[in-house]
Amino acid sequence: MVDFQNILDAITLEANNTLDKGKIASYIPELACADKNKFGIALLDKNGTLFSAGDTKEQFSVQSMTKVLTLSMAFDLLGDNLWELVGVEPSGDPFNHLSLLEQENGKPRNPLINAGAIVVSDILVSKLKNPRAEFLKYVQGIANDSSIGYDVSVAESEKRTGFRNYAAAYLIKSFGNLENDVETVLDFYFHQCSLSMSCEQLVNTFYIFANRGKCLQDNQHLSLSQIKRINAIMLSCGFYDEAGEFGFRVGLPGKSGVGGGIVALLPDNFCVVTWSPGLNEKGNSKLGLQALEKLTTDSGLSIF
Numbered sequence: 001m002v003d004f005q006n007i008l009d010a011i012t013l014e015a016n017n018t019l020d021k022g023k024i025a026s027y028i029p030e031l032a033c034a035d036k037n038k039f040g041i042a043l044l045d046k047n048g049t050l051f052s053a054g055d056t057k058e059q060f061s062v063q064s065m066t067k068v069l070t071l072s073m074a075f076d077l078l079g080d081n082l083w084e085l086v087g088v089e090p091s092g093d094p095f096n097h098l099s100l101l102e103q104e105n106g107k108p109r110n111p112l113i114n115a116g117a118i119v120v121s122d123i124l125v126s127k128l129k130n131p132r133a134e135f136l137k138y139v140q141g142i143a144n145d146s147s148i149g150y151d152v153s154v155a156e157s158e159k160r161t162g163f164r165n166y167a168a169a170y171l172i173k174s175f176g177n178l179e180n181d182v183e184t185v186l187d188f189y190f191h192q193c194s195l196s197m198s199c200e201q202l203v204n205t206f207y208i209f210a211n212r213g214k215c216l217q218d219n220q221h222l223s224l225s226q227i228k229r230i231n232a233i234m235l236s237c238g239f240y241d242e243a244g245e246f247g248f249r250v251g252l253p254g255k256s257g258v259g260g261g262i263v264a265l266l267p268d269n270f271c272v273v274t275w276s277p278g279l280n281e282k283g284n285s286k287l288g289l290q291a292l293e294k295l296t297t298d299s300g301l302s303i304f
């Protein structure tokens, strides 16, 4: 039996002792206030037992990790028709790049880069009466936690400075791959990114991807086939132009956010979330990556 608690404690000690903690994202001004010295890691094993070390109860900005959850909701509503609007190939580009979008006629490479998540947001805006409220309810339902909410100041902050997302949305619209108006779609997109959650709340939510679609309350949220596809997309696209490196060093499907969170999971085994606000040059949490590499190395557990 792997002693997860022992491994998480050692990871946390190493993280706290690492001097270069990366750089906090400041292109969304509200995120610049985060404290670089925070570090948390929470792991939920296949029996639903929680292991944690560090700052795992403090909420932070989930950012792009929510792209997996909007994807899940849209996939459930649209089925495989979704893949006509957004692809499933890694982009090899940073999360906010536009060049492939221009070359490929407004069909984003995958749903985990910004352009792809904007198309997914558009789908939810079309399908739902009140997308903000219904998406929040969806996440709260999976997490079984009604205290989860948006951080409106983060959403407003991003709305004022999210010029590349406006550029992506208008480019997609120009190719006819956006049904609703740009302002409405981006308002929803910025709110979904602003979800504020702790490592422990995130691990409860993402547990469904390690547990064949079932949450801790044993409710089925996604089918096994949907879980297979979403996990495959996380493996190949969850870390933008660092997806290969993440697979190479960690060996798990996962997803990062510029708030410094990373989720990763081993199907039928565990789900883990790290939080450390300092990012590397690819926009992924520097210490989070280091922590997850140590977790899979020391436990001998990865998909490979």
Ligand SMILES: NC(=O)CC[C@H](N)C(=O)O
Pocket: 062, 063, 064, 065, 095, 096, 114, 158, 165, 193, 256, 257, 258, 259, 283
């Ligand atoms: N990588 C991220 O977490 C990016 C999300 C951020 N809201 C953006 O659109 O730029």
